[in-house]
Amino acid sequence: MDWDQLRFFLELARAGRLVIAARRLEVDHTTVSRKVQALEKKLGMTLFLREPDGYKLTEAGRDLLPQVEAMESAYVGIAQSLTPGSDQQLSGLVRVGATEGYGSTILASQLTRLSQRHPDLKVELLAVPRALQLSRNEADIVITLERPERGPFIITRLTDYSLRLYASHGYLAQHSPIHQREQLKGHSFVSYVDDLLYSKELLFLDEVVKPARTPLRSTSILAQQQMVAAGAGLAILPAFAADQNRALVPVLPDAIHFTRTFWMLMPIELKDIARMRTTWNFLREQAAQLQSTLLPEHG
Template identity: 35%
Template sequence: MNSRSHPAGTDPADTRGRDPRRLRADDLRYLLAVARTGRLVAAADALGVDHTTVSRRITALERGLGVRLMERGTEGWALTDAGKAVSEGARAIEDALDQVVDAVSGQDAPSLRGTVRVSAPDGFGTVFATPALARVRRRHPGLQAELITATRQLTLHPAGFDLALAIGRPPRSRLVTEHLTDYALGLYAADEYLARHGSPRTPAELRDHALVFYIESMLQVGDLDIERHLPGVTPAFSSTNVFAQVEATRVGAGIGVLPAFLAERAGLRRLLAEEVDIRLPIVLAVRREAVTRPAVRAVRDALHREVAERADELLPTT
């Protein structure tokens, strides 16, 4: 196997001299770190070593077991089927060590440790995932929470996260998915813009106004395709970042097609509320090998609690 398909450029299937009794349990930490991040360099940073050490330790583990544990894909390094089975056992060992630490520290309730990496859209990730993660961290100070924000489709070959939030209906994949919540988008404008250009009375009149939305050619979520919701309307100001869209709308660049939970925070005025009321789902997805992790379950529960308590922001009645 060449260096493009294996971290250290060696073939772990060569089992000469293999002796599972000589396996180093500490090598399992390196496997878990790459599985969680999908990148050798990111795993090395998390472990406090250089990436060549990570590669070497995983290769040693593969040689000891006589199976390939990781393979490289378009989204980074991912576990093979054998790697998933091994990682489950590794997490059990990691959890057992945490319980030992809790037992000797005199804590009444087990405190979660390790790292949970969450991927989420910019807006939803900032406004809803962030407080949910903070809530988990308050209860479990030993847990490291990482949030990656990007508005993109769930991939068929997931890597680089434990739990993902995405807009729209998920494709068939290796992920375990569930519906988290729906959220509303509508037309919003600043008073300054309306004073200069007037307010559209029908959706057809939007063609006479500047629209603020995503860059169509760079849009990675089919459910956000503007043609599905407002046929024949082309944005005049576009951005891949929803916060830039909110700011452009706030300073009068045009009428924004914005999530209600962001637009109403910015004090923008809702337009054509009955005619344009877009509802989209947020899907929660977990990599199969991470489903049983206590820390991932804790984050999942916190996200469900966050959206349940703030449902009026996601789906306002007015």
């Protein structure tokens, strides 16, 4: 049996779409189609139903899948036992999706180190101001604000993180001092675009104050941070990002602070793939090492 053809079958079974399987295998989608068709011809059976929303396994395909997964596990085990330090030889593509702030501020440097550690590994970072969907195969590993209630996923609580109220030194110098919450009412605020808010976990401004003025809004937390740094007003920002900007200073840090959680998800069918497992463990380790940055002390 040709393992090369079988691995194409396995990836298409996991992805459900040619273009996603091709991305993970780093080939053209026509190559995936050709390999799977060759396997079906060799076996004399149809393994997939071609439907408008993707490829679905037939009964024959479902019977074959666990056998091929066992072959994959055996292959990985043999490779690691025969090659000293084989973990350093990871190759293939991993796509990591994350919230914009965490992805740009934290993951960008972490994934650079991962890439340097595994030169043959290719990593794509999707750092976007919206929720990514594992069910749509938008990414292999997703870091999100909301824990899904159901789904065939491996889920871990990656880390908690702090948010505070911030303003620029320049803004505070031009306005009366803020010593208590009641003094916030007359100030300008920067916030999210309400009808484009992608997570209820980002609803916290109303818990602080009913702002009289919100002249600037953005779907991007990093854009909000730049607006505040430029003197637009006050905003609630993640401390791991805002504390790196010398133009910003926390306002009422002892009284106004929030804690939110990042969850990390991965489809169950990817858990035994060496590059996915290594990336998953690496991100957990890195988050654990950054607790003082993610959860700074108040005050």
